[in-house]
Amino acid sequence: MLSILIPTYNHNVYPLVTKLDEELAATNSTYEILVFDDGSTEPLVQNEKIEIFKNTSLRKLPHNIGRSAVRLQLAKNATYNFLLFIDADVMPVSTSFVTTYIKTIKEKEPEVAFGGIFYTEVKPPIEERLRWEYGKNREVQPVAEREKKPHFIITQNVLIKKDVYLNLSIPTENFYGDDLVFSQQLKTKGIEVLHIDNPVIHLGLESSKQYLEKALSAVSSIVALEKKGVLDPDLTKLQQAYSTLKKWKAIRLFKWYVASRKRKMEQNFLSENPNLRWFDMYRLLYYIELKEKRHA
Structure with a gap:
């Protein structure tokens, strides 16, 4: 039913996969978790441990190909017809995070569903304050606000049908701002986006x-x-x-x-x-x- 796809680069995904596996183990859902390491330059032994989890695999790419390209590779290698893209530097807010998406699939079969983004209220160090302020004040939006511009989404936490994703024309060169192209494609193709309250916390803050x-x-x-x-x-x-x-x-x-x-x-x-x-x-x-x- 569900392929959870996590691209990573120089990031420890073990805590994220552990949390996802703990939730999924309590369900009878058909799923897989695919983690593609996009040519990390810093070896992380913690990531090797994720393959102990059921239906979870790690693939290391020989060199960095960029966010859009690695997502395309993940999608092509996915087994199931619903893809849940999650960034490596986030953590689900709810203990029923995946269960909520599975319920959404069963009840509504959306082409695309966006769960939203959340930032902790605890202020980070001064050197990370710009990213935190921008995320907390601009990216965190309730469902009602997001529905005013339904196609504008952040792909840190998005569910999409595999055939819909593979039919999008997203450039695979490495560039910053690919979420805009993703949103534009959804809008241009008239793809309906369902907004739900199922956010992830963005933890990986860059320096200002x-x-x-x-x-x-x-x-x-x-x-x-x-x-x-x-x-x-x-x-x-x-x-x-x-x-x-x-x-x-x-x-x-x-x-x-x-x-x-x-x-x-x-x-x-x-x-x-x-x-x-x-x-x-x-x-x-x-x-x-x-x-x-x-x-x-």
């Missing part, structure tokens, strides 16, 4: 410096994919904000305003209390600059 670099990389991906016609020009709030500025002929004024505060913003992003409004403006400035540079 690393997250800032990834955020800018995602902006670069948006511009490139938009230029290729892979993304709609109004899919994200960032793109919508750009369109508004362009409509009111305020791009030059916005660039001047943000550029004059850029250094102060960068210092703030690494601080104890990062300002998310500034973070939005900083990324929007970068988006504008790339659009102009690439004539996108």
